Every structure is written in structure tokens, then in C-alpha cells.
Amino acid sequence: MQIKNICCIGAGYVGGPTMAVIALKCPYINVTVVDANPNKTKAWNGPLENLPVYEPGLAEVVKEARGRNLFFSDDISGNIDKAEMIFMAVNTPTKTEGEGAGMAADLRYIEACARDIAKHSKSDKIVIEKSTLPVRTAEKIKEILEENSSNIHFEILSNPEFLAEGTAIQDLFKSDRVLIGGDETEFGQKAVAALVDIYANWIPKEKILTTNVWSSELAKLASNAMLAQRISSINSLSALCEKTGANIDELSKAIGMDHRIGPHFLKASVGFGGSCFQKDILNLVYLCKYYGLDEVAEYWHQVVKINDYQKDRFAQKIIDYFGGDLTGKRVAILGWAFKANTNDSRESAAIYIAEKLYKAGAILEIFDPMVSEESIFRDIDFYWEASKIEDLTSRISVLGSISTLDLSIDAAAILTEWEVFKTLDFS
Ligand code: ADP
Numbered sequence: 437m438q439i440k441n442i443c444c445i446g447a448g449y450v451g452g453p454t455m456a457v458i459a460l461k462c463p464y465i466n467v468t469v470v471d472a473n474p475n476k477t478k479a480w481n482g483p484l485e486n487l488p489v490y491e492p493g494l495a496e497v498v499k500e501a502r503g504r505n506l507f508f509s510d511d512i513s514g515n516i517d518k519a520e521m522i523f524m525a526v527n528t529p530t531k532t533e534g535e536g537a538g539m540a541a542d543l544r545y546i547e548a549c550a551r552d553i554a555k556h557s558k559s560d561k562i563v564i565e566k567s568t569l570p571v572r573t574a575e576k577i578k579e580i581l582e583e584n585s586s587n588i589h590f591e592i593l594s595n596p597e598f599l600a601e602g603t604a605i606q607d608l609f610k611s612d613r614v615l616i617g618g619d620e621t622e623f624g625q626k627a628v629a630a631l632v633d634i635y636a637n638w639i640p641k642e643k644i645l646t647t648n649v650w651s652s653e654l655a656k657l658a659s660n661a662m663l664a665q666r667i668s669s670i671n672s673l674s675a676l677c678e679k680t681g682a683n684i685d686e687l688s689k690a691i692g693m694d695h696r697i698g699p700h701f702l703k704a705s706v707g708f709g710g711s712c713f714q715k716d717i718l719n720l721v722y723l724c725k726y727y728g729l730d731e732v733a734e735y736w737h738q739v740v741k742i743n744d745y746q747k748d749r750f751a752q753k754i755i756d757y758f759g760g761d762l763t764g765k766r767v768a769i770l771g772w773a774f775k776a777n778t779n780d781s782r783e784s785a786a787i788y789i790a791e792k793l794y795k796a797g798a799i800l801e802i803f804d805p806m807v808s809e810e811s812i813f814r815d816i817d818f819y820w821e822a823s824k825i826e827d828l829t830s831r832i833s834v835l836g837s838i839s840t841l842d843l844s845i846d847a848a849a850i851l852t853e854w855e856v857f858k859t860l861d862f863s
Pocket residue numbers: 445446447448449450451470471472473476512525526527528545546548549552567711
């Protein structure tokens with residue numbers, strides 16, 4: 437089956453970069469990314485220096501493909517109808533209310549997306565889950581598609597995204613693996629083959645792994661859980677190092693030189709952030725509980741609990757240093773993004789640490805090279821429930837440049853590993 441038109445629903449951190457790379461590598465396919473938020477598509481069509489997602493190398497890819505075979509559009513219905521293959525790349529946050537609140541994935545966006553696909557499709561479609569979803573969501577999507585359409589065949593594939601923010605474009609160019617899950621039926625296998633053909637334009641065939649749908653859905657959750665588990669493991673040991681006089685960097689090096697363990701993801705930190713790790717683990721915990729696997733659920737839940745402990749411990753050390761009260765103390769918050777080389781701050785450790793310091797009385801001076809003042813205040817508003825806090829701006833300011841940081845501050849919390857912080861003259 438030759439695919440000529442792809443539609444991707446959701447122009448966010450996953451949809452935008454992934455589709456830009458598919459368009460770049462497959463010039464014979466028209467790739468259109470649609471989004472319900474017109475400001476998003478407008479920004480994707482705007483100046484390259486202000487794209488809604490910052491990723492090294494992304495602007496160059498967009499520059500080459502945009503207008504040639506990469507398009508960003510508000511016309512959701514028209515582009516669904518035109519495409520033979522539709523990617524679902526909408527957000528799947530953790531549920532905030534109802535059954536599974538605080539744990540299960542909120543599937544309302546994915547369900548709305550499926551209803552849109554059913555409503556606007558006039559021919560058979562291959563529908564691809566790109567967003568990270570609980571195992572067996574494909575079943576639910578199929579149900580919605582079939583209930584809301586007639587005489588159209590939908591084939592659902594799972595093709596989870598493994599890119600890491602900050603290196604998304606490199607990860608997409610040289611993926612460790614591409615995972616495609618499909619039904620073991622004839623139609624299912626044809627759809628899998630069509631998607632394999634697309635990736636085979638730049639990914640070596642041996643790195644394209646095909647599985648059944650459930651394995652593919654679960655592999656994404658499990659991968660993120662294993663990565664996060666390494667971080668929590670090393671962070672838990674950092675607490676023990678501080679008590680015993682062992683050095684966590686020396687420990688990481690010694691552990692990581694064992695080829696069975698390897699050196700990656702063994703750097704102690706203030707805890708992981710980002711939209712995926714916590715959400716995916718909680719999702720896994722919820723699934724385990726749902727199936728009555730309480731011990732397994734508790735095992736994975738501990739990864740998140742250690743992460744919360746590490747964030748709390750870091751902030752508490754600063755508070756303790758000043759005798760339990762930060763009133764009048766000026767603390768620089770260096771870094772707001774959840775990691776370097778991204779403007780994404782979802783679930784960033786900086787948000788939680790800044791909140792704890794603020795609530796202990798500190799005056800905060802925040803700087804991040806990529807996260808705007810507007811986004812920082814939006815995060816504060818959202819995560820701190822700041823509507824309940826009076827006169828926020830009298831104790832919080834956001835610096836436009838690191839050179840404006842007044843070095844008479846009482847403390848600096850370096851919370852994102854941006855290069856620029858490594859060369860600051862702290863003396
Ligand atoms: P991710 O990190 O998973 O890419 P983002 O929040 O960055 O998540 O992006 C998801 C995008 O999906 C947002 O731009 C949002 O506006 C869009 N979106 C959510 N639901 C729908 C929908 N039903 N139709 C079209 N776009 C949607």
C-alpha cells in the first residue's frame with residue numbers, strides 16, 4: 437500500500453518534530469499536522485526562531501520541508517478525509533478527577549480525536565497511536581471508530597515515540613529502534629508493512645521491530661519506567677552517600693563501568709521531570725492495580741515516591757542551612773526546563789523546589805535560557821495553585837538574561853543542566 441498523504445492530529449512536542457522528520461525523509465508523502473489550537477498551527481507556520489517547540493536542529497528540518505510536503509493546518513476534517521494514514525499525537529495527561537484520578541491516563545483527548553476521525557473519514561484508514569497510552573487502548577479506539585462510522589475499515593497500529601526531548605531530532609534520525617505493533621490479521625500486517633516502508637526510508641530494517649499491539653503499547657510504558665527507575669535508584673543512593681562520605685559521582689562511575697549496567701541515566705540529580713516519566717509510571721501502577729498485581733504496582737510506585745523525596749530533600753537542605761526560615765533570603769533559581777536543550781517545563785523539578793523555597797519565605801530570582809517569563813508564571817499558576825497566593829510578583833522575578841543576576845544573592849539552586857550554568861563564575 438503506497439501512502440501519499442499523512443495527517444497527524446496534535447502539533448505538540450511529539451507530533452511536531454516527528455512529522456517534520458517524516459516529511460524530510462519522505463519527500464513523496466504530503467504530511468499535514470493539524471491541531472485544535474489555532475495559535476499552535478499559526479506559530480508552526482510562523483518565523484523559524486519562534487516555533488512552538490524548541491529542539492536543536494528542528495528549525496532546520498522545518499525550513500527544508502515546510503511548504504514542500506510539510507504543512508500545519510487548522511482544517512482537521514479536510515485533512516483527516518484526505519489522508520490514508522492518521523497519527524494520533526494528542527496529549528494524554530494524568531487524570532485529575534473521577535476513577536483513577538492522580539494515576540490513570542486521561543483519555544479524553546484521544547477519544548475526541550477518534551470521534552473526529554470516525555466523523556470525517558470517507559475511506560479506509562490506518563490509524564496510529566503515537567501518544568503514550570495504557571495497554572489495550574487500541575481496543576477502545578477501535579470501538580469508538582466503529583460506533584461512529586459505517587462501512588469504513590480502520591486498522592489501528594501502535595507506534596510509540598521513544599524520542600528524548602532535547603535530542604529529539606537526532607533521536608528521530610538515528611533511532612535505537614522503531615516499534616510498530618499491529619493486529620496479526622492480514623489487514624493488520626498490511627498496515628504494519630505500510631508503516632515499516634515509511635521508516636525504512638532512513639532507519640535500517642533491523643532496527644524496525646514489529647510486535648502485536650499490546651506488546652507495543654506496554655513497551656513504551658515499561659521503557660520509561662525502567663529509565664526512571666535508574667534515576668530513582670541513583671538518587672536514593674545519593675542520600676546514602678551524603679550520610680556516609682561516599683561520593684555519588686565516584687559511585688556512579690564505578691557502577692556504570694559494569695557492562696551489564698552501563699553508564700547512562702546514572703547521574704544523581706534533583707529528580708526527574710518532564711511530561712512522561714511520572715505519568716507513565718503512574719499509569720503502569722494503575723494498570724497493575726487494575727489487574728490485581730498489588731506487589732508489582734507498589735514496586736513501580738516507589739520510583740515516583742523516591743523522586744518526590746529527592747526534590748523535597750534538595751529544597752529542605754537549603755531551608756535547613758538557613759535555620760528553617762528563608763524570609764528575606766534571595767535565592768536564584770537557575771533553570772526551569774525539566775532538562776537542558778528544551779523549552780518544556782512540564783513536571784520540572786524546578787517548579788516544586790521553587791514552590792517549597794517560596795513557601796519557606798524566599799525571594800526568588802528565576803532564569804532559564806529557553807523558558808519564557810510567561811510560561812514560568814503559567815507553571816506557577818497551575819502547579820502551585822497560585823490563585824490562593826497573594827501578591828506573587830513581589831517575591832518572584834524572572835530574569836531576561838543571566839548577566840543581570842545580582843550576585844549578592846544568598847543561595848543559587850541550579851536545577852537544569854544548561855551549559856551556560858557550568859561556566860558561571862561563582863567565586
Ligand atoms: P505531547 O508532548 O504529547 O506532544 P502536547 O501537549 O505538546 O503533548 O501536544 C498535544 C497537542 O494536541 C496540543 O497542541 C493540543 O492542542 C492538541 N490536541 C489535543 N486534543 C486534540 C484534538 N482532539 N484535536 C486536535 N488537536 C488536539
